[in-house]
Amino acid sequence: MLFPGFGDRVQEVRERIGDAVRRGGHGQAVRIIAVTKTHGPEAAVAAWQAGIDAVGENRIQEALDKMDQVAEPVEWHLIGHLQRNKVKHLDRFALFHALDSERLLQAVDTHGRDRGRPVPVLVQVNTSGESSKGGFTLEAVRGMLPVLAAATGLEVRGAMTMAPFEADLAVLRSTFARCRAARDELLAAGLPAGELSMGMSGDYEVAVEEGATMVRLGTILFGERTP
Numbered sequence: 001m002l003f004p005g006f007g008d009r010v011q012e013v014r015e016r017i018g019d020a021v022r023r024g025g026h027g028q029a030v031r032i033i034a035v036t037k038t039h040g041p042e043a044a045v046a047a048w049q050a051g052i053d054a055v056g057e058n059r060i061q062e063a064l065d066k067m068d069q070v071a072e073p074v075e076w077h078l079i080g081h082l083q084r085n086k087v088k089h090l091d092r093f094a095l096f097h098a099l100d101s102e103r104l105l106q107a108v109d110t111h112g113r114d115r116g117r118p119v120p121v122l123v124q125v126n127t128s129g130e131s132s133k134g135g136f137t138l139e140a141v142r143g144m145l146p147v148l149a150a151a152t153g154l155e156v157r158g159a160m161t162m163a164p165f166e167a168d169l170a171v172l173r174s175t176f177a178r179c180r181a182a183r184d185e186l187l188a189a190g191l192p193a194g195e196l197s198m199g200m201s202g203d204y205e206v207a208v209e210e211g212a213t214m215v216r217l218g219t220i221l222f223g224e225r226t227p
Contacts, residue, residue, distance in 0.1 A: 002042055002043075002046070003043070003046050003221075003222055003223070006046050006050055006221065006222075007049075007050045009220065009221055010032070010050040010051065010052065010221065013032065013204075013217065013220060013221065014032075016204075016205055017030050017032075017204070017205070017208050017215070019205075020204075020205040020206075020208035020209045021208055021209075023209050024208060024209035024210060024211065026210075026211045028196075028211060028212075028213050029213065030208055030212060030213055030214070030215060031054060031213060031214045031215075032052050032054070032214075032215055032217055033054050033055065033056040033077055033079070033197070033214055033215065033216045033217070034047035034052045034054070034055045034056065034217060034218070034221055034222075035055070035056045035057075035058075035079065035200075035216050035217060035218030035221075035222075036055045036056070036057060036066070036218070036222070037056075037057055037058045037059065037062065037080075037218065038062075039222055040066070041066040041069040041070045043055070043222055044066060044070045044072065044074050045070060045072055046222075047074065047221075048072040048073075048074050049072075052074075053073075053074055053075055054074060054075040054076075054077055054094070055074050055075070055076060055077065056077045056078075056079040056097070056216050056218075057076065057077070057078060057079065057080070058078075058079055058080030058081075059080060060078070060082070060086050060089050063076060063078065063092070063093075064089065064092065067092060075094040075095070076092060076093050076094060077093060077094060077095045077096075077097060078090065078093045078095075078096045078097065078098070079097040079098060079160075079197075079216055080098060081098055081100065081134060082096065082098060082104065084103060084104055084107040087104075087107045087108050087110075087111045087119075088111060090108065090111065090119050091115065094120065095120045095121070095122065095157065096108070096119060096120065096121045096122065097121075097122045097124070097160045097197050097216075098122070098124045098134070098135075098160065099121040099122065099123050099124055099154070099156075100124040100134035100135045100136070101134065101136075102144065102147070105144075105147070105148070105151065105154070108121060108153065108154050109151040109152070109153035109154050110153060111153060112151075112152070112153025112154050113152060113153035114153075118152065118153055118154050118155040119153065119154045119155065120154075120155050120157050121154050121155065121156060121157065122156075122157055122158050122159055122160040122195060122197050123135075123136060123141060123144075123148070123156060123158075123159050123160070123182070123186065123193075124136065124159075124160050124161065125137070125138060125141060125159050125160065125161045125178070125179050125182045126161070127161050127174075127175045127176075127178035127179050127182070128161070128162070128163060128164050128167075128171070128175045130164055133162055135160075135161065136182075138178050138181060138182050138185075141159075141182045141185060141186070142185055145185065145186070145189040148186070148189070148191060149189055149190060149191060155192060156186055156191040156192070156193050157192060157193060157194070157195045158183050158186065158193045158194055158195030158196055158197065158213070159179050159180075159182045159183040159186060159193065159195075159196060159197070159198075160179070160196075160197035160198060161175060161176065161178075161179035161182075161197075161198045162198070162200070163175040163176065163198070163199075163200075163203050163207075165202070166202075167203075169206065172203050172206045172207075173206060173209075173210060175198075176198050176199070176206065176207050176210035176211070176212070177210050179196060179198050180196060180210055180211045183195075183196050183211075194213065195213050195214055196211050196212050196213045196214065197212070197213070197214040197215075197216065198210075198212045198214075198215070199212045199215040199216065200215070200216050200217065200218070201217050201218060201219040201220035201221075204217060204220075
């Protein structure tokens with residue numbers, strides 16, 4: 001068995017998510033996105049068998065290789081950065097979590113219009129202020145609202161962010177709360193932006209307390225990854 005105790009870990013995570021929802025008071029449903037990067041296709045199968053119906057991949061080619069080997073009808077989510085010349089591959093994904101620049105927005109919008117069907121996306125928001133992370137600032141999201149509303153080739157489903165590694169509780173809460181504020185601005189602009197993708201293995205409970213509807217979990221489910 002490649003992932004011994006996997007089902008038990010999933011159950012424990014679900015219980016912790018339920019507790020965090022109650023503490024946070026937002027009352028939201030929370031979906032686990034099982035992050036399978038660097039693991040083989042069997043990780044997606046294990047997730048499906050444990051009741052997780054969505055998996056996240058960071059790299060296009062790695063994801064495409066796995067898709068062809070997995071028969072289970074899991075949803076594939078692209079959670080990592082995408083180069084503009086690879087937007088055509090978004091056709092294989094149910095949701096793109098990392099719309100992180102205006103130039104990429106334009107490329108995805110063009111592709112969605114050309115194929116005659118909008119691309120479901122989350123706007124990546126850099127709420128931590130780290131230069132190493134991509135995404136729009138909260139102020140930039142506000143400035144982009146007219147552009148996002150007019151982009152018929154994509155459908156903004158919500159916002160995504162990443163918190164700093166090993167941040168203290170106050171920083172985590174601020175990071176996630178600002179992403180929630182960005183999501184609320186998208187909703188107020190009339191976009192169908194109910195989703196909040198935030199929280200990973202080390203901070204998902206705080207993210208859920210702050211309103212996350214999707215948590216991207218890898219290590220806590222599958223164990224440490226190989227490089």
